Amino acid sequence: MLLDDLETPTPVIDPDRVDHNFRVMQDYCDAHGIALRPHIKTHKIPLLAQKQVALGAVGITCQKLGEAEVMAEAGITDILISYPLIGAAKQARLVALARRGCTLTVAADSVAAVDTVLAAAREAETPIGIYVEFDSGGMRTGVRTPEEAAALVAHIQAAGGPGFYKGVMTYPITDRTGPFLTAFRALADQNGFAVGVVSGGGTPEYRGAHLVPGLTEYRVGTYTYHDRATVAAGAATLDDVAMVVLATVVSRPEDGLAVLDCGSKTLSSDRVSPAAGEGHGVILDYPDAVIIRLNEEHGIVDLSRCDRKPQIGERVRIVPNHVCVVTNLHDSILVVRNGAVVDTWQIAARGCTR
């Protein structure tokens, strides 16, 4: 099936660019002696996780238990859940996952989150590693001070296993990451524990990962496909972008306006920083056009800066602002090589919010 015959809107990917992006990141990590632990949130596809591991990744990162369950089912054996697990229901699922024989690590930033993992490890009679998450200015989860991090390590070690302290984790890496680690290392020396893994993350700033003193592992997801945000951050060029949304012009109600059949149900409403550009994505075929507004099924395009303007029925390719959230809106993705669809991949971990 050729692109012109496809139903739109639909995300399409270039598998060769995906392979290239996987190779570039693995090479970067290899060159600097950093373990790569890719985040599957961007693609949510077991086959791609398997490729990442085959290329040299030490394992994968999942944000939610549901994603980890899908990936474990597909045979991935080393999984980090980079998110605090709270409550009896989550604990029960962690026990079940641990009993499958996966090498599991879970991030935690509070006694409650640590205790979920400790209790699950006891119940499953299986070691489960714990990363203590700290904040580098991202202002979401993560303990705010090295002292809090050291106190959580002490709490874990006092429990005596099989849950065990495995390292520290932060996202994204910033100027604050190094100073935090220095202070934390001093506390580790003082309290007599080994720092272990130091895990950072983020595609936009990945080229600075090796400059973080003592960083041993890096978690990245968006590099799979790249998007407008990672291109704007200089982590890639538009030629590296491996996923675009194919859309159709369904209306030209005014000379300066087009309506595309992709709205927020296809592209999401995620914005980029003003420095990265205006609107809701880059239309590769009309780079001067601006997707000024999205309704659920309408992409409203300002053509006033375009010399050439698209006609009703024309197909356009859009680089989304944020590709991970686009992936989550679609059940499957078309794999395209030389203008023809060669495969359809199910986005098996789509919608795993729990």
Place this chain on the structure above:
Amino acid sequence: MLLDDLETPTPVIDPDRVDHNFRVMQDYCDAHGIALRPHIKTHKIPLLAQKQVALGAVGITCQKLGEAEVMAEAGITDILISYPLIGAAKQARLVALARRGCTLTVAADSVAAVDTVLAAAREAETPIGIYVEFDSGGMRTGVRTPEEAAALVAHIQAAGGPGFYKGVMTYPITDRTGPFLTAFRALADQNGFAVGVVSGGGTPEYRGAHLVPGLTEYRVGTYTYHDRATVAAGAATLDDVAMVVLATVVSRPEDGLAVLDCGSKTLSSDRVSPAAGEGHGVILDYPDAVIIRLNEEHGIVDLSRCDRKPQIGERVRIVPNHVCVVTNLHDSILVVRNGAVVDTWQIAARGCTR
């Protein structure tokens, strides 16, 4: 199963409030002699569409063919597709839908979109109605002038069936709707055609529908559940809101900050107008809290204005900014009565962007 045992994040609905909201809108339309044609984009659940029809709706509205296919499969027999259909693939699907015996209407705002319907009707040998969409200032699809609308009617009538002109449609209704219709009626008289159905839409402004001269039909979706935007618009109160997202506090990294397990993958990134409030939804249990930022799985909550603050593990209920996009992010929804889950409904038309 009780609410406290549920896995979060999850949307939950109150079926009695849904019934109440359905009743209120049907009563309003009945009182004013307006046909109600509810938009299923909000719930995407066949059972609810069937309830709406049973209560008196003349049929339903779908935005995309995929939604219409799901609803036809569930036995809904009168369907408006309120969106221009462009291209051979869409035409083929419209033919298949028409051959099922549904009473079909399709909106169009260009010759190309009209021609899709005309060709499908000929191929299916079945009448398909056409609504000519006009713009009331919404600045998306819809012809901009009464003259363009009349020209499309002439184009349809020149084709001689079985596709036929059935009426005009706009969204939302505004101050411009009345004057457009007056001018269009004059052209209809002049050209010797009947205006037919006059279809308006939109929950926020629905109480003004009967003030639009000659309006015969109204399309509304959000009234099913209501949300922060429709409450802010005065179309409902918080007591009418029938769907909330149940979330768990997973981190309290600072005294003034909480992190919820619902991010943009659960709530979407849709904003509301500044007049409707700050942030990404109302936390019913902590009305002074502000969800200041969403990452995909993190809802960052500013608690600085709260006297009382939630603890890690606590459940909270969130009224989303825009409920239709939340529905589209979830495979199923929990039906809750008196604090207990009484049913789970599949969101059968989720993800139907094509």
